[in-house]
Amino acid sequence: MNHIVTQRFIECFEQLKQLNLVRSSRQFALSLDYLPQSFSEVLNGNRNVTIDLLQKAVEVYNFNPIFVCKGVGPHFCNDANHDSSRILTILVDSDNNERIMHVPVKAQAGYAGEMLDPMLVEELPTYTLPDYAFKVGTHRSFDVAGDSMEPSLNDSDKIICSYIEHNHWESSIKDHNVYVIVTQGDVLVKRVVNNLRKHRHLELHSDNDYYPQIRVNVNTIREVWHVRARLSRFCHQPPAIPVRDEHINSEHTSELMKTINEQNEMIKKLNSTIEKIVLRKEI
Numbered sequence: 001m002n003h004i005v006t007q008r009f010i011e012c013f014e015q016l017k018q019l020n021l022v023r024s025s026r027q028f029a030l031s032l033d034y035l036p037q038s039f040s041e042v043l044n045g046n047r048n049v050t051i052d053l054l055q056k057a058v059e060v061y062n063f064n065p066i067f068v069c070k071g072v073g074p075h076f077c078n079d080a081n082h083d084s085s086r087i088l089t090i091l092v093d094s095d096n097n098e099r100i101m102h103v104p105v106k107a108q109a110g111y112a113g114e115m116l117d118p119m120l121v122e123e124l125p126t127y128t129l130p131d132y133a134f135k136v137g138t139h140r141s142f143d144v145a146g147d148s149m150e151p152s153l154n155d156s157d158k159i160i161c162s163y164i165e166h167n168h169w170e171s172s173i174k175d176h177n178v179y180v181i182v183t184q185g186d187v188l189v190k191r192v193v194n195n196l197r198k199h200r201h202l203e204l205h206s207d208n209d210y211y212p213q214i215r216v217n218v219n220t221i222r223e224v225w226h227v228r229a230r231l232s233r234f235c236h237q238p239p240a241i242p243v244r245d246e247h248i249n250s251e252h253t254s255e256l257m258k259t260i261n262e263q264n265e266m267i268k269k270l271n272s273t274i275e276k277i278v279l280r281k282e283i
Contacts, residue, residue: 006048032056062219099126105143108187138163148206161225182223
């Protein structure tokens with residue numbers, strides 16, 4: 001018979017299934033890098049959960065370790081449906097049209113904080129764009145800081161993004177597209193590989209190869225924004241136009257003419273030789 005800790009662990013797993021957050025024991029085991037056959041033995045009462053398995057379940061699915069070990073408190077550290085996202089605050093104008101809120105670099109740490117201050121949101125600049133694409137849905141813009149996304153995005157660029165609802169993350173986050181990922185404490189602009197369905201995390205990649213890959217678990221993600229457009233500083237300096245090197249071209253032409261003249265002289269000598277041979281034969 002399973003230990004009481006294992007029984008509580010299974011209770012948490014069964015609740016995940018009831019909430020449709022996992023489809024099967026196999027998917028759950030693989031998402032925790034655990035053998036499906038071994039987890040089947042846990043479910044059948046032939047094996048107890050290990051400390052390593054419990055730790056991974058806490059990290060990936062937010063199992064409440066106090067509940068699992070002592071039977072105290074809720075099954076999960078967050079609410080019952082394991083939703084670590086937060087209610088999105090929006091601002092509208094007098095005609096009830098939603099405005100685009102801009103999050104500058106200086107405000108990003110506060111924006112990603114554990115408890116988003118409503119006063120901070122109200123102080124952020126807002127605006128509208130004439131493009132109809134930005135009048136439907138919720139949009140937000142963010143400053144780009146640093147060179148991690150060069151050459152696609154440069155430091156001080158502003159990116160305009162559309163909001164992705166939490167329950168659409170699995171299906172709507174497309175591999176190798178660029179997103180703004182708001183985590184518990186940071187705002188990240190990265191190219192994303194979506195591993196939520198299999199492993200419950202996102203892989204974040206920089207276009208600048210100097211920066212390493214980042215992996216973020218789903219329970220640390222607060223908001224996801226799909227990058228749709230960017231605003232960049234305009235440079236008035238015209239692009240460099242290749243200048244022909246007249247000296248090189250002149251030398252090349254001279255060499256070519258010399259070769260042609262030499263070939264003409266050879267042809268003349270050859271013709272002269274042929275004429276002499278023909279004359280001898282006729283005599």
